Amino acid sequence: MIFQILKEAWISISAYKMRSFLTMLGIVIGVAAVVMMVAAGQTVQNEITKTFDSMGTNLIIIAPAQTVSGGVRGGRGKPTASFDDVESLRSLPDVETASYVVVTAAQAVFGNNNYGVQIFGTTPEYLKVGNWEIETGIPFTEKDVKAGKPYVLIGQTVVDELFGLQNPIGKTLRLKGKPFTVIGVLKEKGDNLMGDDQDNIVMMPVTTVRQRLKGSNRPQYADIAFVKVTQEDKMETVSRRIEYQLRARHHLKEGTENDFSLHLMTDMVEKVRQIGFILSMLLAAIASISLVVGSIGIMNMMLVSVTERTREIGTRKALGAPNRWIMVQFLAEAILISFIGSFVGMILGVVLSQVAGRLYDYDVPISIWSVVISASVAIIVGIISGALPARKAMRLDPIEALRYQ
């Protein structure tokens, strides 16, 4: 019986091809828009996740505390984690490794080229902490750190800007007039979330930075430190252990505030992901307005159809069609239109979002959501927009309907 009803519905729809096509178009556009918006949202989320993965997600960042004077919170205070503080954290349980960075910037010069670069003075451990890999060459070692060797690892941007097509390994570049030997090139990472170029970097032993580029009255203190945790679910525990350890080492009395601040990368990831999720829901919600318009289109067409086919309905009833059958028949027509519309819309949405992804060089996921959305749209929109016309058809009095001209 269901097959019979669907067949009847199909014959009725195909009898008015242009009208049915235009009505379907509303749903096609609506579903395609929703599918594309969801894909866009997911792409944003994926890109965010990818960026975080490039930095490593199991990170705890130790930064200076905010300064407080007279109850007014100011900017970041002086660096408060010493190199030894950070080294001591490596032995804590569930800590994979820890490292620290002294940050500065300078104009790098090679031959006739120069470029403003960011400089990280750090330890060999930092490569592991920051998920950096060596593309060519070798990393510097603990020994190099101890000796303050002028060895540098450079990012892809620095290679492009200074060396062009030359092999930079073994070449000497100058920072603040001092020579440094390139021993390795870092693998490309791309921009971070703020849009900063992560590959515009020169990495060298922390001792070298302190001696040659950035002196300090507290030379044994880091600007920022990183602790890499073995597992994501240990982040909170390790964070508390770090706090305890640093307070003890800084001889902070009970009731005083921390002179450092801890930031969990997982929290940041979560926050940004939430923003991404809200964004994609918002986009989908806006796109679904077109679905509402589309379903009004179906309802409108079905109401016209019921009026036009009043005599047909009367005939069918006179020939023994139960009211239920008439109702289901019109409902089936609405559902069939919205079903075909959502199917085509789903395909169109997926194809267009893939094309856009290729064009702008993003990996756009084909998500199960597009199927779920279009299937539920097909049924919900069909039922909602078909219910009223179907009811109207069902309630027609056969005598009146047969007399209708």
Next chain:
Amino acid sequence: MSPTVIEVKDICKTYFMAGGTSQSVLKHVNFTIHSGEFVAIMGHSGSGKSTLMNILGCLDRPTSGEYLLEGQNVANLSDADMAKIRGKRIGFVFQNFNLLMKRTLADNVSLPLIYQNVSASARREKAFQLLEHVGLKGYEDRLPTQISGGMQQRVAIARSLVNDPAIIFADEPTGNLDTRTSNEIMDLFTDLNKQGITIVLVTHEEDIADYAKRLIMIVDGQIQYDGLRGEYKP
């Protein structure tokens, strides 16, 4: 005497209108129709013959009285039960044919069987058989728009026969046809009647009523004459 198909006992139909007024359209109508009869119901417009037809066709209910179709009282059935009776025991032929314009002739003929859950192949077979019976062999897959009015009415007659009904109601079946075609259609009805099919014909045309053996004349909602067509004197 052949078995009784229709027994109408004291049927009244009154329409109640807003403002408390009412109008009696049928007043205490009584008659019986036996299997194999060919009856013409005549009357002027407004005489109540259409209302009577709707009640006999189970499209409407009488205000009072009993209507037995093949012995079953169908005067007060629910909508769903009336639809069932129409689908199984009654055939309709309308003035304006009422074919579905977007369906083939075979689909039109077999339409009532859809509601009886008859399989597609059985429906098609029956439709072919009946189209041949009314002289439309070879036209099975044409559309109604491709054939003449007379042929369309033949299709409608085939459709009225598809459920092997107890009785066929033909409501002004020649109203939209020219004289020659009208006579052909009436000849077809006569043939069917000779094969034992019970036919009730509603008309206001004297010469169409001549095809029937029995005449029921309705005037102002009452039976004025009920007897042999040939013996009626106005």
